Amino acid sequence: LGAVNTTVLLFSSFTVAMAVQKAQKRETRAQLNYLFVTIICAAIFLVVKFFEYKDKIQHNLYPDWNFAPLHAVPLLTPDQVGPAKLYMSLYFAMTGLHGVHVLVGIIVISTLMIMIKKKAPSISDYIPTEMVGLYWHFVDLVWIFLYPLFYLIPS
Numbered sequence: 001l002g003a004v005n006t007t008v009l010l011f012s013s014f015t016v017a018m019a020v021q022k023a024q025k026r027e028t029r030a031q032l033n034y035l036f037v038t039i040i041c042a043a044i045f046l047v048v049k050f051f052e053y054k055d056k057i058q059h060n061l062y063p064d065w066n067f068a069p070l071h072a073v074p075l076l077t078p079d080q081v082g083p084a085k086l087y088m089s090l091y092f093a094m095t096g097l098h099g100v101h102v103l104v105g106i107i108v109i110s111t112l113m114i115m116i117k118k119k120a121p122s123i124s125d126y127i128p129t130e131m132v133g134l135y136w137h138f139v140d141l142v143w144i145f146l147y148p149l150f151y152l153i154p155s
Contacts, residue, residue, distance in 0.1 A: 001052045002151035005045050012041035013140045016133045023126035035113050042106045049099055063089045091150050101139050
């Protein structure tokens with residue numbers, strides 16, 4: 001699932017870059033289409049993350065106040081519970097915070113699209129799309145660090 005999300009986010013970086021290019025060329029229709037595809041990619045990311053979280057919770061791989069679920073996981077020996085607590089705490093904190101930033105990206109891109117459609121005076125050039133694109137690239141870049149940290153290194 002991590003590889004799927006990585007692919008989706010990398011593709012969304014391409015679509016937001018294309019939206020910026022179309023904004024520079026004043027091709028509003030194509031710009032809006034690329035921004036919409038970016039939002040779809042972000043939504044796919046969140047849906048995949050939801051199913052991933054659901055699976056981890058069903059297998060008791062989540063920290064609670066006492067970390068009681070991790071003690072009940074039959075595959076963990078007592079000396080593995082401590083590192084598992086740390087790993088799962090960091091996993092949920094960091095990927096959850098990233099998910100919040102993806103959700104903020106959806107809101108910001110949607111707002112930009114509305115402003116473009118309404119021909120808001122503050123959207124007279126490509127700079128707002130460029131700024132939103134930079135935010136989105138930052139969100140993608142953070143995932144590029146989270147993916148190996150939580151999906152490739154532990155195995």
